Amino acid sequence: MEILEAMEVSKDYTMGKTHVQALKGLNLTIHSGEMVCIMGPSGSGKSTLLNLLGLLDTPSSGQILLQGKATQNLPYKESAQMRSRFLGFIFQSFNLFPVLNAFENIEYPLLFHPLTRKERRDRVWGALSDVQLREVALHRPDELSGGQRQRVAIARALVTHPLLILADEPTANLDSESAENIMTVMQRLNQSRKTTFVFSTHDPRVVHHASRIVKITDGVIQHEGTQATVTNILEKRLSQ
Amino acid sequence: MKALKRLLQISWRNVFRNKRRSILTLMILVLGSSGLIVIGGFFENIMEGYREQFIHSQSGHLQVNRTGYFKKGASAPLDYMMPNAEQVRREIEGEPHVTFTVPRLKFGGLASTDNASIAVLAVGTDAVAEHKMGLAKAANDDNPSTNIIAGNDLDPKDTHGVLLGKGLSEALGVKPGDHVTFLTTRQAGAMDGAEMRVRGIFETIAKDFDDHAMKMNLATAQQLLDTPNQVHSFLVLLDQTTNTDLVQANLKSKFLASNSQLETLSWEEQGLFYRQSKEMLMKIYSTIQLIICVIFVFSIANTINMALFERIREFGTMMAIGNGRGTIFMTIFSEAGILGLLGSALGITIGIGLAHLISAIGIEMPPPPQSSAGYYAMITVTPKLVAQTFGISMLATMISSFFPALRATRFRIVQALGYV
Numbered sequence: 317m318e319i320l321e322a323m324e325v326s327k328d329y330t331m332g333k334t335h336v337q338a339l340k341g342l343n344l345t346i347h348s349g350e351m352v353c354i355m356g357p358s359g360s361g362k363s364t365l366l367n368l369l370g371l372l373d374t375p376s377s378g379q380i381l382l383q384g385k386a387t388q389n390l391p392y393k394e395s396a397q398m399r400s401r402f403l404g405f406i407f408q409s410f411n412l413f414p415v416l417n418a419f420e421n422i423e424y425p426l427l428f429h430p431l432t433r434k435e436r437r438d439r440v441w442g443a444l445s446d447v448q449l450r451e452v453a454l455h456r457p458d459e460l461s462g463g464q465r466q467r468v469a470i471a472r473a474l475v476t477h478p479l480l481i482l483a484d485e486p487t488a489n490l491d492s493e494s495a496e497n498i499m500t501v502m503q504r505l506n507q508s509r510k511t512t513f514v515f516s517t518h519d520p521r522v523v524h525h526a527s528r529i530v531k532i533t534d535g536v537i538q539h540e541g542t543q544a545t546v547t548n549i550l551e552k553r554l555s556q
Numbered sequence: 557m558k559a560l561k562r563l564l565q566i567s568w569r570n571v572f573r574n575k576r577r578s579i580l581t582l583m584i585l586v587l588g589s590s591g592l593i594v595i596g597g598f599f600e601n602i603m604e605g606y607r608e609q610f611i612h613s614q615s616g617h618l619q620v621n622r623t624g625y626f627k628k629g630a631s632a633p634l635d636y637m638m639p640n641a642e643q644v645r646r647e648i649e650g651e652p653h654v655t656f657t658v659p660r661l662k663f664g665g666l667a668s669t670d671n672a673s674i675a676v677l678a679v680g681t682d683a684v685a686e687h688k689m690g691l692a693k694a695a696n697d698d699n700p701s702t703n704i705i706a707g708n709d710l711d712p713k714d715t716h717g718v719l720l721g722k723g724l725s726e727a728l729g730v731k732p733g734d735h736v737t738f739l740t741t742r743q744a745g746a747m748d749g750a751e752m753r754v755r756g757i758f759e760t761i762a763k764d765f766d767d768h769a770m771k772m773n774l775a776t777a778q779q780l781l782d783t784p785n786q787v788h789s790f791l792v793l794l795d796q797t798t799n800t801d802l803v804q805a806n807l808k809s810k811f812l813a814s815n816s817q818l819e820t821l822s823w824e825e826q827g828l829f830y831r832q833s834k835e836m837l838m839k840i841y842s843t844i845q846l847i848i849c850v851i852f853v854f855s856i857a858n859t860i861n862m863a864l865f866e867r868i869r870e871f872g873t874m875m876a877i878g879n880g881r882g883t884i885f886m887t888i889f890s891e892a893g894i895l896g897l898l899g900s901a902l903g904i905t906i907g908i909g910l911a912h913l914i915s916a917i918g919i920e921m922p923p924p925p926q927s928s929a930g931y932y933a934m935i936t937v938t939p940k941l942v943a944q945t946f947g948i949s950m951l952a953t954m955i956s957s958f959f960p961a962l963r964a965t966r967f968r969i970v971q972a973l974g975y976v
Contacts, residue, residue: 372876372969393880400878407973411873415569420562425877427559472877 318384319479319512320346320369325378327364327535338364340535341378346480346514351506353526354516361535362516363484369514370403370482371395383479400428404473406483406515410465412457412472418464419444419453422471429476443471446509447501463494470501474511483515487522499525563883567890570863571898577859582899584855585949588848589903590910592945595844597911597935598919599837603830604936606761607797607823610830612692612701613760615823616658616791617800620648620807623819625788626826633663634743637786644818648792651806653799658685658791661777665740667752667770669728676724677768678740680777680787683710689793690758699759699931707732707756715776717755723767725757732756738770742782750780762829763923792820800824845948852896852952860892860960871964872972881965888961889954896953900946907945911935 327339338361346352346369354362367373368380371387380387382398390398399405412421422443426436444450447467457465466486473481483502487495503525505511515526523529524543531539539545571578611617621629625636638644641659648657661680666673687709690702710719718738720730730736732754739749752772760766778784794803800822811818824831864871871884911934918932 367970370876372973396875396878396880399876405873405876407873409869411869411973413566413870413873415566415573424562427562428878 317348318345319348319382320514321379321381321384322365322369322375323379323381325365325368325375325380327361327368327373328376338535339368339375342532342535342537344369344530344537344540346512348479348512349506349510350512350514351503351525351527352514353523353529354514354532355518355523355529356516356532356538357518360532362518362532364535365532366482366484366514366516369480370405371399400425400476402479404476404478404481406466406469406473406481406486408485408488410457410462410469410489412465412468414457417454417456418449418460418468418471421457421468422475425472425476439475439477440471443475446474446505447471461494462490463497466490466494466498467501470498470505474505478511480512480514483513485516485518487517487519492521495519495522559883560886563886564890564894567887567894570867570887570891571894574863574866577862578895581855581859581895582902585852585896585899586903586906588852589900589945589949590907592845592848592948593904593907593937593941594910594914594935596841596941596945597907597937598933599841600938600941601934601936602921603834603837605931605933606830606833607827608692609701609761610827611797611823612689612793614762614765615826616689617794617797617823618792618804618807619789619821619823619826620644620792620811620818621789621821623817626819626821629662629788633788634781634783636788637783638788638790638818639786641785641787641790644816645790647810648790648807651803651810653794653796653803655793655795656685656688657793658682658689659774659787660789660791661774661781661783661787662789663740663777663781665738665770667724667728668737668739669730669734672728674724674727675768676738676770677765678738678777678780679769679771680774681710681771682774683712686710686771689791701760703759704756705759707754709756710771710773711755712773712775714753714755715773716750716752717773718752719756719758719771720754721766721769722757722759723763724770725754727767730754736770738780740780742780748780748782750776797823845944849948849952852949853956855956856892856895856953857956857960859895860888860957863891864888864960864964868964868967868972868975871967872969872975875967875969876973884965885961888964889957892953892957892961893950896950900949903949904942904945908937908942911937 322342322344324341324343325339326341328335328337342365354365356362368375374388382402387395387398413424416424419440423436423440426439444453447470449464449467449471452460452464460468487498490498499522502513506513517523526543529541529543530537622636622638629636645657648654659682663678665676665678667676691700705722711717728736734754736752736754737749738752739747742748778786794800804820804822807820811820874884915934918934921931921933
């Protein structure tokens with residue numbers, strides 16, 4: 317089932333006096349239960365694409381359909397509601413609220429959902445269990461390691477039961493062991509709970525967790541497919 | 557509700573995220589608020605003291621007289637006599653909150669000794685009621701409103717005994733026991749005079765009054781003017797100054813209903829100097845309030861702006877996970893609100909404490925303009941002053957946080973998330 321569809325999406329912006337075309341008529345479809353990796357070097361347009369898919373920004377042209385509904389012209393309030401209902405976000409720098417403990421950080425997005433206190437608490441404890449962090453529930457972010465912070469961020473994205481979780485370079489600020497742990501957690505959630513993930517990375521060590529890889533260069537999709545397919549294509553190109 | 561509760565919780569914690577900065581802002585708020593309480597309370601005390609002394613030495617809480625007497629009576633006092641005085645007195649004293657009345661018969665005359673002749677304002681009054689009225693003390697003064705500084709007060713049995721104001725006695729060069737010749741014009745136009753004996757010297761807050769006034773028994777005054785049983789006015793004394801408007805309204809409607817041709821003037825309407833002084837002090841205080849409000853606005857705005865730029869990414873995250881612009885606005889607004897609330901509450905509490913301390917010691921003050929006696933000023937904290945101070949702190953807080961909060965709602969999510 318299609319959750320999200322990018323149709324001929326382009327994004328232009330100006331940096332100082334330079335005009336940048338970050339995405340050039342890109343097409344991409346995300347299906348339920350997938351774990352999609354957006355790969356590419358710095359400046360290739362990965363983050364721009366994730367921002368557009370997450371309704372954090374609007375395309376210069378083209379359309380983003382979330383559950384078949386066009387989103388590019390939505391007013392701020394409606395767009396915020398759609399993000400709150402359907403999407404979860406994991407950020408490179410974790411972006412936890414420093415004044416809230418792990419439990420409160422995870423609970424925060426639920427405060428804007430029509431849930432009872434018990435339902436809310438059950439969901440938070442469930443999410444903490446999913447990321448195996450029940451023991452640090454009352455710790456504030458500055459008392460947690462980078463890996464633990466990112467797991468809290470995953471739990472925060474997970475707790476609203478979104479259709480799709482978007483993770484922008486979730487392992488970029490982590491050591492390799494923590495990065496592997498985070499990807500394992502995401503993969504486990506993808507397989508056991510059928511949570512759909514789209515994550516961006518330029519780290520080839522975490523790519524194998526994805527069910528599909530989308531390689532972007534200079535704002536266009538170069539290759540798309542399973543890890544084996546993409547590897548074959550890249551090897552063929554290298555041999556030529 | 558749960559979101560608002562959590563929002564306030566987050567705001568509360570954010571206020572103390574940068575303790576040093578918040579404490580500095582709180583100190584400014586505390587200093588400003590306590591300063592407003594002390595200065596406002598000082599002014600309030602000055603006006604309260606003057607008001608009570610004026611009421612109990614000259615005006616009463618209310619004055620009832622023939623219509624027009626207050627404005628034109630000085631030039632033709634005999635045209636405004638109250639013939640049915642006893643009936644009017646009964647009507648006034650029948651009103652709730654009225655404790656007693658003091659009849660007054662005022663007229664001009666000439667007081668002479670061997671050395672000097674001076675135009676005086678003769679005040680015929682009920683010696684007992686006048687004494688009772690004059691005994692009242694303002695909260696900040698050890699002396700009664702009419703202070704007998706030499707000799708004795710009026711005695712109803714001493715028909716030719718008079719009291720002279722301090723300035724008048726000095727000008728005539730007399731002391732208690734000395735004699736003064738007093739001349740005046742009777743109702744029919746003939747001159748009349750009497751030899752008066754100075755029983756005592758009095759002092760009030762109004763130097764001008766003390767320089768010209770000679771008090772005597774009402775019966776003596778009526779006899780001199782040949783106006784038996786008539787008075788010009790009744791001073792009305794109430795249980796509380798705050799009941800003035802109520803009793804004035806009741807008396808006005810009563811006299812209107814009976815077509816008595818009487819007017820009722822409050823102490824404030826009679827006290828031009830009080831009104832001018834109050835207006836001047838209020839202007840000074842308003843200027844101080846404005847200055848402190850501006851200081852509040854700049855210091856809170858500085859704190860909020862710094863906090864805002866440190867947390868742009870945080871606001872980006874809030875918006876990314878679905879918070880509306882209103883939530884972002886309220887987050888910043890409530891943080892400023894908490895700062896304002898804490899600062900003003902602490903400032904007001906400290907201000908009240910300081911007010912009690914200063915009042916216990918007292919501030920020695922020179923005689924105010926038009927007065928001859930100094931006094932000890934205190935700090936009078938009224939609910940109105942506390943409410944005003946609180947209102948100013950909160951208003952400054954709201955103003956200073958409004959624009960930063962508005963700016964935060966206008967961040968683009970992507971820019972806010974990428975802000976370093």
